[in-house]
Amino acid sequence: MKVFKRGIFSFIKSIIIAIVTGVFLWFILGLFEWFQVNQIALYAIPGGITLILLYRSFFSENIKIEIEEDGTLRYFKNRKLRETINLKESMVGYSVKTRDGSAEVADLYIYEAGAKDITIDCEPLGITKFYRMYEEIKVYAKEQSDKLETKQKNKEEVEENPIKEK
Numbered sequence: 700m701k702v703f704k705r706g707i708f709s710f711i712k713s714i715i716i717a718i719v720t721g722v723f724l725w726f727i728l729g730l731f732e733w734f735q736v737n738q739i740a741l742y743a744i745p746g747g748i749t750l751i752l753l754y755r756s757f758f759s760e761n762i763k764i765e766i767e768e769d770g771t772l773r774y775f776k777n778r779k780l781r782e783t784i785n786l787k788e789s790m791v792g793y794s795v796k797t798r799d800g801s802a803e804v805a806d807l808y809i810y811e812a813g814a815k816d817i818t819i820d821c822e823p824l825g826i827t828k829f830y831r832m833y834e835e836i837k838v839y840a841k842e843q844s845d846k847l848e849t850k851q852k853n854k855e856e857v858e859e860n861p862i863k864e865k
Contacts, residue, residue: 703832704763705823713756721749760823764832770839772809774819782819786839788812793833795826805829809840 725745728734734741763775766786774782789811796804805826809817821829 700768701766701832701835702763703766703824703828705761706825706828709760709823709825710756713760714753717749717752717756720752721745724748762819762821762823764819764821764824766832766835766839772836774817782817784809784811784817786836789840791833791836791840793821793829795829797826807833807836 722745725741728741728744758777761777763778765773765775767773770785770787772782772784772786773780774784786809789809791810792808794804794806794808803822805821805824807819807821807829809819811817821832824832
């Protein structure tokens with residue numbers, strides 16, 4: 700069994716970003732006279748946003764994907780099993796959007812015969828783990844052979860591997 704989960708570096712980075720965002724917002728709001736008079740708002744707004752970002756770091760971005768030797772993929776989010784997929788009866792593809800060399804969005808698309816289409820946000824894994832996981836998935840599933848690379852107006856690079864119909 701192969702297991703792909705969020706790395707510790709990604710987790711620590713999310714926590715640092717949440718704290719820095721809260722401190723920065725507190726500093727900016729402190730420059731306004733209204734917030735200097737209303738101390739509760741000065742601390743509540745940045746504190747609330749920091750808590751939301753920390754919640755997202757701990758729970759929303761906590762993913763794990765297991766791939767069994769028999770071609771079964773299990774997707775966990777927040778330690779709960781969300782999907783169990785038989786890769787041998789599925790078609791897979793992906794979409795990765797990068798800006799300045801770092802992945803901003805990494806989505807895995809899975810189409811099961813006779814079932815719903817599944818999109819998994821794999822950005823918390825990091826781009827290296829995502830590509831390793833995709834190579835492992837390709838062993839079991841059917842994939843689109845053509846890769847489309849385009850550049851968008853805002854200098855984002857998009858690499859897609861969309862699914863074709865049979």
